[in-house]
Amino acid sequence: MSAVLALAMVPAHAQDGFDWRKHDGETVNLMLNNLAWTQQMRDRLDEFTTKTGIKLRVETYSEEQYRARLTTLLQGGSSDLDVFMTLPSREAPLFQANGWYADLTSLLKGDATDPAFEYEDFSQALRDSGVVGETVTSLPINVEGPLFYWRKDVFEKCGLEKPANLEELSATAAKLKECDSAITPWAARGLRGTVGYPLGGFVYNSGGDFKDADGKATLCLPGTIKGIDLYGSLLREYGPPGATNHTFTQVIDLLAQGRVAMSNESSNEFSTLMRYPGRSEDIAVGVLPPGADGTSKPIVINWSLAISGKSQKQEAAWYFLQWATGKEVQNTLAQNGIAPSRVSVFNGDDFKAWASESRPRGEWLEALLEISQTGTSLYQTPTLTRTPEAREILSSVVQQVILGQNDAEAAACAVTEQVQALQD
Template sequence: MSVRPSILLSSVVGFGLLAGMAHAEDITIATVNNGDMIIMQKLSKQWEQQTGNKIKWVVLEENVLREKLTTDIATKSGQFDIMTIGGYEAPIWGKSGWLRQMDDLGDDYDYGDLLDPIKAGLTVNGKLYAVPFYTESSFTLYRKDLFDAAGIKMPDQPTYDQIKDYAAKLTDKAKSQYGLCLRGKPGWGENMAFLGTMVNTYGGRWFDMDWKPQLTTEPWKKAVTDYVDLMKKYGPPGVTSNGFNENQTLFASGKCAMWIDATSAAGRVYDPKQSKVADKVAFTRSPVAVTPAGSSWSWSWNLAIPATTKKAETAKSFVKWATSKDYVKLVGQTEGWVSIPPGTRKSTYALAEYQKAAPFADTVLKAIMSADPSKPTKDPVPYTGVQFVAIPEFQGIGTFVGQQISAALAGQKSVDAALEASQKQVTRDMTRAHYIK
């Protein structure tokens, strides 16, 4: 669909933004180098034209972004006017007074259109501290052509035993065809995002009700052993360097028979402009083992304004523009309807153009709405969060454990040694933080 720039500009002006041109400002936005944010950066030139403001972009790899933003927000150095943060950070930083409230973007913003569980996850004591840019759960993407050729039928929700079987049958390393691609890059939001769900469905948990770490229990050992075994036998080379973006490239270039990861990938692997296998992709739910509880994650990438900014009104203007209904339509009109940011607004899923272009839309929405951070595990836990634990200490804890498991994946230590080291370190951290009495 071809749309004239003048029409596109008029479609997103309805925010009273032009009034700010007399007081133009430069703002700095830090964001992650994911595809949806790259589109936001590209289209932001229209907001700059409308308002006269200018944006300096700081676009970073996920682990680097988290480290930089955490340091900046905690030290109040004020380098950024807008931050892209996750559903983990938003309530913790909001509660700490590090973020500005986001309840005042105007009646025309239509807060009621935001998906309720996502909005609730960004709210503390009735106050909203970030607004969602896109939201995801996790699911299983697979190559239907390879499955058909092998005579395999993917069930509606596979088990991990079935995933092992399929991966063995579909691996052909001589053709650079790997049965399964999974995150191996260490980080609480990289390999531990996937592994958190795998441990959950194997019946494990991070902590018991007394906050004692459970990292050497049988479910953890079984889940991590299976993960390491799967990747060594059926995964691509260099797996310890592969995060979300790297696996997306592998899958889109035809190297992976299966990939278990974020639902937000669907728009890109189904896009023939970005994917060599766009017409060969199918999807199903995340695999399960002992329990379905916590088998697929719940995550949102959000725009937030740090309390340190001196350009709050300009920052709010951009945030409102980039998370609006009209922005969603703008992406559809310029980048293709399959590429619009998913999982934030009810109205997105009512768009006929999106329903037609995105066969995965309903499945993704159901996955997002069904993930329950308040009941993430088979056994009771004192925390919320599916693939993370919603406490400030988890960023350090999750990253340390991710590094240990990455070392096991690289063959530098055994799974048992990695989990024993993790158990000792996490116990020490939780004791120092006075969770363990």
């Protein structure tokens, strides 16, 4: 931090000729989802103001509140919103079609970009996630995916090994329940609109998909039904009370408090989990167990920063995006458990040294490398601009299974025409 502050005091003309203080005195409004990245960044925002003279006004919300508030502002065409967090795999085509993103292409190629920024330092896949057609809509701030967390101490006490495949999850959960009734065997998301992310690996590893051989959207495939059934039955039989109201916040809280033995939850919450007493000693981290035939196709995504298409301060906002996704900031965040989107930082000595300092960190980094190499960002029916609606349908199917209102096959096959209609 001292180095960053010292650099900030160097006159702008001395910093490789790029004028970081061009927008001194302006104010940029940020809206952020309250993720681990956000929690780490909030303590560093003053560094940006010191460097640029640009003041920041920040609003932070939990994920469901964030989506509701963001949609309201974007639909209303508010010019008060300048920078916001976006999940490209969920909303990029929709937001671009509605004009809610500013086009970053000209900013990237113009004088407003620091020559040291190096856009190509982001991996190709992460750059592509923020491109719709010919438009660059956002910059990636992290790389993440659901990971399998389990309690090594509880498994050892019960004489159990990590499940070798998905088919062993239920049997393992049953043995954990019998061995130690004080701990919940399994926890995962059940809230509508949120289950697709951790469910995707269950579907793919079970041999399923979200489209058929002809490319039509469907949930009525044998492997897909199998994955949905396993996900729902685990929560129904071995999950915590009120699971259909849980998103990542509740799942991570349960893990952090030592009340859950297994989960498939975001790698992005690793740093939050490790801050709780005892978790760095007893939590183990890996990729979701494969299917019985060895199939492993995990989910891997990224959050990004975008500028509102209605912002009146797009160049000043662009300065914030450059700083927040720059090498120095990413290197600092990486050493606090935020997986960097820049290749140079991810492969850098500092990040590797940090990861080598403890067993869970090393396991986390190894798992991230695996999902980055083998994963997919598609974890719902491929509906482009209507992805949120597709996720609601998928969530409804899973909730029916969790609540015992319907079996997986009947619930999934009943919505085949509905999900395909979203794609037509």
